[in-house]
Amino acid sequence: MRSSSSSSVSRRPLKRSKSNQKAPVRKSPFTDFESYMKDKNRKLRSQFEAEASSSSLGNSESSPVFSGRGIFHGVSIFVNGHTIPSGQELKGYMLRHGGRFENYFSSQRVTHIICSNLPDSKMRNLKAFSRGLPVVKPEWVLDSVASNLLLSSAPYQIFGHSSETCKQQKLSAFFGCKSISCFKENDASDSNVRIDCEGSEKSMNSPLEPQSKLLRNFLGSDRVFPIRLDEEQKLTNSLDKVKKYEASDADSLKLSIRTTAPSDDGSFGKPTYLKQTANSDVHHSTFNDPNFVENYFKSSRLHFIGTWRNRYQKRFSNMLKGVGYGKEFVHSSSITKGSTIIHIDMDCFFVSVILRKYPDLLNEPVAVCHSDNSRGTAEISSANYPAREYGIRAGMFVRDAKACCHNLVVFPYDFEAYEEVADQFYSILHKHCNKVQAVSCDEAFLDITEYDDINPESFSSLIRKEIVETTKCTASAGIAGNMLMARLATKSAKPNGQCFIPPEKVDGFLEELPITSLPGIGHSIGEKLKAKELHTCGQLRMVSKVALHKDFGERVGDMLWSYCRGFDDRKVEVLKEAKSIGAEVNWGVRFQDIMDCEHFLFQLSKEVSSRLKECGVLARTVNLKKSYFYANSDKKEKKRCQEVRGVGLQMSRLERMELNRRVHQHNVLESWFLLHSKVEDELVRVCNATDGAENVPRLQRSLPPNENSCIEKANSLTAVRTARCSTDESARSALPPVSQLDMSIIKHLPTVIISEMNDAYNGMLYDFIGKQCKDAKSETRCSSLSEKHTYDEGQSFSAVHGKMQLCFDTSASDAQTKNEVELATGTSNATSVLRNFSDAHDLNKSTLMTGVLDYSANVADETSWISKHMESETSEHSKSISMVR
DNA sequence: ATCCTCCCCTAC
DNA sequence: TAAGGTAGGGGAGGAT
Incomplete structure (x- = not known):
């Protein structure tokens, strides 16, 4: 990934000696990256220039604004983060109108930093990083193009100009193109900012009440969603109002629909930009974000889940150190009377945590996913129980989920909040039990075998009570003699319940249980079993161990044989080394x-x-x-x-x-x-x-x-x-x-x-x-x-x-x-x-x-x-x- | 026999 | 393509 300039010293002279002229040469790591960037920048600039010259020559006719030097002559922009329109489109404007586009920031070359809708923390960073260069919204570019002259960037500046600008931006963002999905404008002609809940006919609540709360919260939030489909359509229709686009910009117009919001409301006065439409297939990628990996991980839910354990181990390392499977415990309890395991799992964690702030929505269908855009191609990662009643499941596309449930409220993730609640959750667990195995941010096993004097059921309801009081989120629990049964018990207890499966009830519990409910049985093994007409644990028990070994291998066969009988000898393990x-x-x-x-x-x-x-x-x-x-x-x-x-x-x-x-x-x-x-x-x-x-x-x-x-x-x-x-x-x-x-x-x-x-x-x-x-x-x-x-x-x-x-x-x-x-x-x-x-x-x-x-x-x-x-x-x-x- | 490696499968 | 990551277990089959 790094190439290097030929002037530097290679650490592999043997190789370089031959390839000095042609191939880029490697050099020491520190400077190598620099030279890589230099190289890359040089290359990008020459590419850009080549494109610009061909564009200005070839398209001069279709680009009437490009006369002589072009309106952006002397302007060199750097696009920070995700913008609407995208960096690539802005680059296109620069290309056609005599400006420059820098892929990487350089205070020498860049004249304007373009960004939009950054979170506050990022804004602060940017302030420091911009070194006094104007940080302006992309509208500046678009409006300049539209009016065919270089407008002052001052009104478009993000700081320096006022918190008012910021607020207005947010407000307009909220109403113009970013709002929570279940709320819509009453009417485009209604100059008031009136938003009604769609289901309000049914509801006796004032429709404005939750809305205003939401509004407050969203205004205070960095993360807001685009408007729902019909709003977007409406705004798209108002595209007619935008007449000033040059023919040469017709293509980009398709990519980034520019629209003017109703002008009779102050908050709509600024133009807003809708999301790119389907024919722009590069939304956000390594292509236009030099910090792609970092940014991507920041918003990846799977990354959050996948890396959570490390953060947990770090945070609770004092709890986890030295706590093992105590010897006296093994002696006194597990031999004589078997174990007592509690499995505890927060209910639809990702949604519940969000709904702490929106208690009004607790009984409404709510889902969490990345985006609520019109295409509905974002994937739902979690849905609350009211939403599940409509058949909404994790993994569904928003579009399909909305087809199931028109009123579905869609929220973005809030990873910080998840982290916070997970910490609370584990603090409570560790307070009550010293043998806690973390499964994930919202799920854990407790081994309470050695707590002879407590009633497991009251113990677990005590913990659940404390969890709901502390986190405002409910948890369900399963209690049984091993980890398998405890987990299955939780499943049957959800939501917000608990279930105890005593040893004598295990057989009955499993008899009709679908094999696919067993942990460790996923799609592949499930299909294999289905092909053999095996559906329930009861049926699986009829199959001999030998046959299972033959079909699934020794370990998996053992697992199937044991699990369908409710056997599980795994121990609750506090700490596992990576x-x-x-x-x-x-x-x-x-x-x-x-x-x-x-x-x-x-x-x-x-x-x-x-x-x-x-x-x-x-x-x-x-x-x-x-x-x-x-x-x-x-x-x-x-x-x-x-x-x-x-x-x-x-x-x-x-x-x-x-x-x-x-x-x-x-x-x-x-x-x-x-x-x-x-x-x-x-x-x-x-x-x-x-x-x-x-x-x-x-x-x-x-x-x-x-x-x-x-x-x-x-x-x-x-x-x-x-x-x-x-x-x-x-x-x-x-x-x-x-x-x-x-x-x-x-x-x-x-x-x-x-x-x-x-x-x-x-x-x-x-x-x-x-x-x-x-x-x-x-x-x-x-x-x-x-x-x-x-x-x-x-x-x-x-x-x-x-x-x-x-x-x-x-x-x-x-x-x-x-x-x-x-x-x-x-x-x-x-x-x-x-x-x-x-x-x-x-x-x-x-x-x-x-x-x-x-x-x-x-x-x-x-x-x-x-x-x-x-x-x-x-x-x-x-x-x-x-x-x- | 006992490793090791390359996968696939699973879970959250 | 709106954010399909992370890590462990285990089977098959080859190397030793």
Whole structure:
């Protein structure tokens, strides 16, 4: 992802020497990103200029406003965040009207920052970041185009001008294009801001009452939704009022419908912009947001769910430490009388938390999802029970949900609130019980076996009562002798209830229960069972264990056999150590070129890095996953980065950082480096003296970045071996000087690459992966996607690793095919690298591994070590080495 | 036999 | 395409 300028020092001189002219060259991580950005900006600008000139020449006729210099001459905009119209459309306006468009912010080049509807916190950031440059709403561009002259941006400025501007914007946003869905304008001709609840005929409540509350809340909220369908239609119709669009803008007009709201109301005085219509297929993507990964994760519900556990463990670490499955507990209770488990689960959590603020809506159908736009293509993630009565379910599109229930109220997520309520929830649980297993932000198991003197049912209703009092959200609970039955009990108790299943009732409870209700039985296994005419647990009990083993494998077969009988011997586990950490994005991924790809990977690796650090772990294996849009063309066709639709990065074989620090003094690599810095001269002398054979390269103090060094590098391991053999008495110290160390080896150790959080490491990772992408793109040879293929990695890799594998999988669903690259760092290749090391240094592998891990942990303290080392690799390595004490 | 790796499946 | 993430378990089949 980062490319680099040819002027800089490569940390891989062997490679660069040949490709200096043509290919971009890698350099040290820190500056690499800079140069990547420089490069990218340069490229984008020249692209833009090319487009602009062709656009102004080719379209001069259709673009009457473009006369001579164009109205935006001298204007250079930077679009911050998501805007309506989109950054791409604004770019189009700039293109056609003589302005400039900057993809990345630079206070030198940018004259105006464009943004709209940012949350307050972002506004504050932006204020600091804008450095006095005008921050204006996109309407400025549109209105200037419409009036064919450069309007003053002052009235469109977001700050500096008044909170009034802001408020008005919000107000107009609310009424013009952003309002809660169940409320609508009474009539376009009604100049009052009158909004009625649709179901108000039925309701005896004043329709204005909840509305005004909502209004207040929404005005105070950063997040508001577009208007409902009929409103939007209405406003779309008023498009007629907008007459001033040039012919050349007809296309963009389609993309971003501009409309004027009723002018008789002050709050409608400003023009508002509706969402882009369906023919704009790029809403928000890597294409127009340089901080896409970060922003995307901020609003991804699945990301919230997926990362919640880490936040929880951090927050409640004091509760979780030292609390285990007590010995006396095992003795006194579980043996004699069996366990007592409570499963507790908040009711439709995502909705309930939102409805804390809207008690009036508690009995109305409410759902939560990202957007309530007219297309209704947003997915509902949670619906309350009134909504479920209409058949509304999580996973439905808004459009379908509204077809089921006309009055459905749709709210956006509020992740902060979810976090807050989850904290309250767990605080209560931990207060009452010391054996809490967190399942998710709204669901947990309590083991109360050792609380002999309490009644489980009153205990759980006490907890539920406290939860509802504290959080204003209800929870349901199930009580039973094991985790399975407790969970099933909760299911039957919902909403806002609890259920106790004593042992003698288990059989009866399960008899008619659909097998698919059992946890662990999903779509796939469910279908298999259905195909065998097995529907209920009672029926499943008729099947022998042997048969289940045969059909589902041993473990799954056991699970089926046990679960349908209500057996479950899992224990409530307070803390589980993570085995892998990763991040992936399969939404909004659009790369124009390999630089976009690299940029994205940089962001992703940063994310993964910081999570590893938060967990205090190092990882040994890195896995890069790429998903492609499945173009149904010839499968043999090379996959291009334009077709990438998803990228994931996963780290595994984790080790705790403290563990690695503990063996610090035995750090093989560190002592190696240390020794090296002392004995290097000696080493060189000895080697040169003893090395009579011509086929072994001579060790040198420094390696000039020429072709000779290429050969020497490639042979460095051989050289090491030879040197060691010939200088027997210094078996340990006769390790290669760092100048002889093939940095690709270090580079390919994932622990070094990603385990630390600083940019140097991120840079290395992204540099490395960028290389993979390029190679995968340009060098993959495959005859069929359903087979595995190897391809030659080319010179730089083959010296160390030989081959690298690409795995293709055509069985992926959803018209995508997955292409997973097992990085050389990850498994076999890293192993072989290490094996080479062990062989060379007569060390056992685990020692070396530890050394490597420790080395990476140690270097964390020397944040600039790597980058300096990279830069000075060819001449000043000894200085760099001395930085590692 | 006993790993390891590449998946798929599941849950929230 | 309005925000389809994250992580563990386990089966199949190959490597050792």
